[in-house]
Amino acid sequence: MSLLTQSEHWQQLSQLHEQIQAEHMRDWFKQDPDRAQKMSLSACGIFLDYSKNLVNQEVMSALLGLAQDANLEVKRDAMFSGDKINHTEHRSVLHTALRNFSGAPVYEDGENVMPEIEDCLTKMQRFVHAIHSGDHLGYTGKPIKDVLAIGIGGSFLGPKIMSEALKPYQTGKVNVHFVANVDACHLQDVLAKVSPEETLVIMSSKSFSTQETLQNTLTTREWFYRSGGQKKDVAHHFVAVSSNIEAATDFGIAEDNVFPMWDWVGGRYSMWSAIGLPLALNIGFDNFRALLEGAFDMDQHFRTAPLADNMPVIMALLGIWYRNFFNAQSYVLLPYYHYLRGFPAYVQQLDMESNGKRMAGEQAVDYLTGPIVWGSEGTNGQHSFHQLLHQGTSTIPADFMLPLKVPNQHQVQHAMLASNCFAQSQALMQGKTFDEAYAELVNTSLTDTQKACLAKHKEMLGNKPSNTLLFQQLDPKTLGSLVALYEHKVFVQGIIWQVNSFDQWGVELGKVLGNQILSEINSASVTKSEFDASTAQLIDLFRQSTEE
Numbered sequence: 001m002s003l004l005t006q007s008e009h010w011q012q013l014s015q016l017h018e019q020i021q022a023e024h025m026r027d028w029f030k031q032d033p034d035r036a037q038k039m040s041l042s043a044c045g046i047f048l049d050y051s052k053n054l055v056n057q058e059v060m061s062a063l064l065g066l067a068q069d070a071n072l073e074v075k076r077d078a079m080f081s082g083d084k085i086n087h088t089e090h091r092s093v094l095h096t097a098l099r100n101f102s103g104a105p106v107y108e109d110g111e112n113v114m115p116e117i118e119d120c121l122t123k124m125q126r127f128v129h130a131i132h133s134g135d136h137l138g139y140t141g142k143p144i145k146d147v148l149a150i151g152i153g154g155s156f157l158g159p160k161i162m163s164e165a166l167k168p169y170q171t172g173k174v175n176v177h178f179v180a181n182v183d184a185c186h187l188q189d190v191l192a193k194v195s196p197e198e199t200l201v202i203m204s205s206k207s208f209s210t211q212e213t214l215q216n217t218l219t220t221r222e223w224f225y226r227s228g229g230q231k232k233d234v235a236h237h238f239v240a241v242s243s244n245i246e247a248a249t250d251f252g253i254a255e256d257n258v259f260p261m262w263d264w265v266g267g268r269y270s271m272w273s274a275i276g277l278p279l280a281l282n283i284g285f286d287n288f289r290a291l292l293e294g295a296f297d298m299d300q301h302f303r304t305a306p307l308a309d310n311m312p313v314i315m316a317l318l319g320i321w322y323r324n325f326f327n328a329q330s331y332v333l334l335p336y337y338h339y340l341r342g343f344p345a346y347v348q349q350l351d352m353e354s355n356g357k358r359m360a361g362e363q364a365v366d367y368l369t370g371p372i373v374w375g376s377e378g379t380n381g382q383h384s385f386h387q388l389l390h391q392g393t394s395t396i397p398a399d400f401m402l403p404l405k406v407p408n409q410h411q412v413q414h415a416m417l418a419s420n421c422f423a424q425s426q427a428l429m430q431g432k433t434f435d436e437a438y439a440e441l442v443n444t445s446l447t448d449t450q451k452a453c454l455a456k457h458k459e460m461l462g463n464k465p466s467n468t469l470l471f472q473q474l475d476p477k478t479l480g481s482l483v484a485l486y487e488h489k490v491f492v493q494g495i496i497w498q499v500n501s502f503d504q505w506g507v508e509l510g511k512v513l514g515n516q517i518l519s520e521i522n523s524a525s526v527t528k529s530e531f532d533a534s535t536a537q538l539i540d541l542f543r544q545s546t547e548e
């Protein structure tokens with residue numbers, strides 16, 4: 001058994017879990033009218049109500065004990081101060097430096113990283129201004145109308161999803177199109193809509209070695225040449241964001257057109273860097289800066305609030321409670337805001353790529369780690385997968401999110417949206433008893449046996465946990481705080497589970513095998529003996545279809 005599962009707090013939580021099975025949140029709310037107020041807190045424009053969770057004070061104290069046992073505060077400070085906490089890659093983890101507005105230096109290997117970050121922000125600001133003002137023109141002298149942002153994973157999801165979330169703040173000066181997949185269908189669709197003379201291509205790849213991004217950029221450059229662009233014109237139309245400047249310049253991108261990235265920023269934590277350039281072009285530099293300021297505010301909250309009042313810590317501990325003691329396989333994100341519909345996919349990468357690990361230092365874990373993250377916008381899900389949330393057999397904690405005000409608000413529809421959001425968490429919590437379901441059938445023509453049978457199907461056990469996050473308005477600053485909230489939540493869980501939240505070795509094998517299969521597909525002779533029979537058969541079928 002690991003030290004974690006042997007620890008006093010873990011053992012105590014196991015016992016509390018047994019006891020709590022017999023209780024119902026419905027009763028807790030009746031017994032304590034102040035429960036909601038006691039289990040709510042506000043930080044950085046975000047109001048969190050976590051009272052509809054299967055926790056009491058004893059559970060919360062034991063969970064906080066786990067955080068203390070893990071030396072959370074010391075480890076948190078180590079991250080902010082640039083210690084090499086990504087130990088498998090010997091790297092610091094300094095995405096927080098990208099939004100450090102404290103004026104204090106941040107050191108990595110004895111060097112203050114802030115001047116480079118500030119230079120990069122200035123370069124981004126100038127570039128955004130040049131594109132928006134028309135100072136930077138295409139090679140035929142036309143202004144840039146479209147931006148094609150090519151990247152994948154962390155070099156794509158942040159700018160794309162935050163652009164959608166901030167649609168009301170888009171300047172409209174350029175249309176930004178995002179392409180990630182190596183499936184050419186997407187790229188072709190976008191290229192068919194834009195003109196090479198008026199399109200800026202931003203190639204975002206920290207490593208500059210990601211197959212999808214390299215190939216999509218190559219195909220786009222061919223399209224640019226085919227449409228009349230010359231080698232000398234590439235500088236007007238192609239820029240890159242990468243930590244691999246040499247590879248970017250070898251690819252043909254002018255050195256001046258390369259925006260920097262650093263080893264100490266992980267891909268899924270990189271939207272605060274120049275990876276956010278397409279977003280800054282979409283919403284304007286001032287709004288991009290406000291996003292960084294919001295994240296900085298959440299950093300300050302995370303660093304200074306006592307653990308018991310610390311929003312990311314509370315959310316992380318609740319997640320641990322369900323994952324490790326209720327065996328919850330997943331949690332669901334339910335944004336009740338159309339523009340925030342991509343947020344579950346963003347948190348999916350953030351959480352699953354960070355904490356989907358099985359090694360704690362040199363030992364394999366003997367407890368569950370990162371959960372599956374999924375979800376989509378409300379109210380749509382209410383008419384599909386919410387059925388399973390309400391009556392399925394798994395515990396699936398939910399995070400509901402709703403802005404209280406939205407730009408150009410349609411009062412009638414917004415009230416409907418809010419009432420649906422609140423009703424869902426209420427229904428999950430209270431459920432419907434057998435007696436309540438039976439009472440609804442009293443005046444029907446069913447026999448008593450039929451009524452009893454149907455009432456069993458209509459019964460909802462309730463006691464299903466959820467958080468509700470409300471925002472006054474989801475402006476750039478609040479969105480920045482929201483993203484940083486989930487980053488820190490994932491960090492806290494990684495510390496308690498003792499996994500390295502900042503590497504991603506699990507994605508590497510697929511890349512290597514993909515390249516081997518590609519060369520097999522492209523080779524003239526068949527060497528399929530290297531492959532297992534199933535993979536060889538699939539390769540064969542593909543080759544035959546291309547030969548037809």
Ligand code: F6P
Binds near residue numbers: 154208209
């Ligand atoms: O393959 C996983 C991954 O490395 C992610 O961690 C990263 O966000 C994405 O690919 C893109 O990587 P890059 O920015 O180096 O192209």
